[in-house]
Amino acid sequence: MRLPHLLGNEALKAALAALPPGGLGSAVLLDGPCGVGKRTAARDLAQALLCREKNGPCGVCPACRRAAAGSHPDLFWLEETEPGKGVKLEQVRAMRAQSFLRPSEAPFQVFVIPRADKLNTASQNALLKVLEEPAASLFLLLCENREAMLQTVRSRCKTFRLAPLPLPLLEQALRGRTDASAEEVRAAAARSAGLLGRGLDILAGQEPPSRRLAAEFCASLKQTELDTYAVCLKLGKLSREEYGDFCDESCRLLTEAAAKTGSGQFLDLFEYLEKQRAMLPQNPSVTALCGALAAFCGAF
Numbered sequence: 261m262r263l264p265h266l267l268g269n270e271a272l273k274a275a276l277a278a279l280p281p282g283g284l285g286s287a288v289l290l291d292g293p294c295g296v297g298k299r300t301a302a303r304d305l306a307q308a309l310l311c312r313e314k315n316g317p318c319g320v321c322p323a324c325r326r327a328a329a330g331s332h333p334d335l336f337w338l339e340e341t342e343p344g345k346g347v348k349l350e351q352v353r354a355m356r357a358q359s360f361l362r363p364s365e366a367p368f369q370v371f372v373i374p375r376a377d378k379l380n381t382a383s384q385n386a387l388l389k390v391l392e393e394p395a396a397s398l399f400l401l402l403c404e405n406r407e408a409m410l411q412t413v414r415s416r417c418k419t420f421r422l423a424p425l426p427l428p429l430l431e432q433a434l435r436g437r438t439d440a441s442a443e444e445v446r447a448a449a450a451r452s453a454g455l456l457g458r459g460l461d462i463l464a465g466q467e468p469p470s471r472r473l474a475a476e477f478c479a480s481l482k483q484t485e486l487d488t489y490a491v492c493l494k495l496g497k498l499s500r501e502e503y504g505d506f507c508d509e510s511c512r513l514l515t516e517a518a519a520k521t522g523s524g525q526f527l528d529l530f531e532y533l534e535k536q537r538a539m540l541p542q543n544p545s546v547t548a549l550c551g552a553l554a555a556f557c558g559a560f
């Protein structure tokens with residue numbers, strides 16, 4: 261089984277290539293940060309599973325072509341019906357019912373659940389039932405945060421972790437996919453943490469505000485307190501979930517900077533951001549959080 265469109269991840273590819281037929285079992289969890297290539301890997305895997313040729317995907321047989329076009333009758337992607345609302349329990353139940361039906365033409369059906377870690381407990385339990393009674397189906401679960409998934413679901417999956425790309429490979433991949441200048445590509449790659457999807461977002465000007473502001477925030481720490489204050493003001497416009505992403509991304513950037521400089525200069529700030537992150541489930545106001553953050557940075 262090959263993953264022809266996924267870049268890097270040689271260990272994962274070798275592990276998959278060495279699997280005997282049927283070696284994936286009936287549930288697979290692809291784990292890794294947003295933009296690492298989970299959907300690409302899932303598309304390749306689904307194609308490989310449905311391909312009629314040996315050592316697929318061949319990319320040219322009718323099964324491969326329909327899987328790639330999203331029109332294979334035995335391939336289902338469980339996407340949210342309203343943006344940002346998540347997959348609903350009824351959808352999981354419908355998928356469960358579908359999984360007990362006979363496949364149309366392949367030996368089994370393949371179900372892809374792109375944000376399995378966003379499913380609520382009821383949906384995960386509904387999913388668990390189908391993983392417990394394996395029908396002639398294979399489930400590909402994708403997640404960014406394994407910890408958000410029920411242990412009972414995780415333990416039934418064969419887990420593969422996707423890795424970010426080394427910087428030279430990422431730069432090369434970005435160069436081949438955009439007509440941005442060499443300078444823009446280099447800058448985007450440096451800010452992408454090895455994630456191709458993230459690099460493409462940056463180059464297309466579609467970087468989520470939470471991440472853009474995290475970069476601005478961390479850069480402002482080397483400038484004046486007024487600069488930090490100005491960024492904190494902008495943070496007030498984020499939703500609670502976006503503010504959580506901002507905290508995560510800022511912590512990641514601070515860790516990256518600390519590793520580069522070998523200094524623990526921002527350790528207090530790192531811990532403070534983690535504390536704010538942990539408070540989010542109690543629904544604090546984002547305005548209060550960014551005000552407190554500004555005060556913490558001495559920018560108030």
Ligand SMILES: [Zn+2]
Nearest residue numbers: 311318321324
């Ligand atoms: Zn094929």
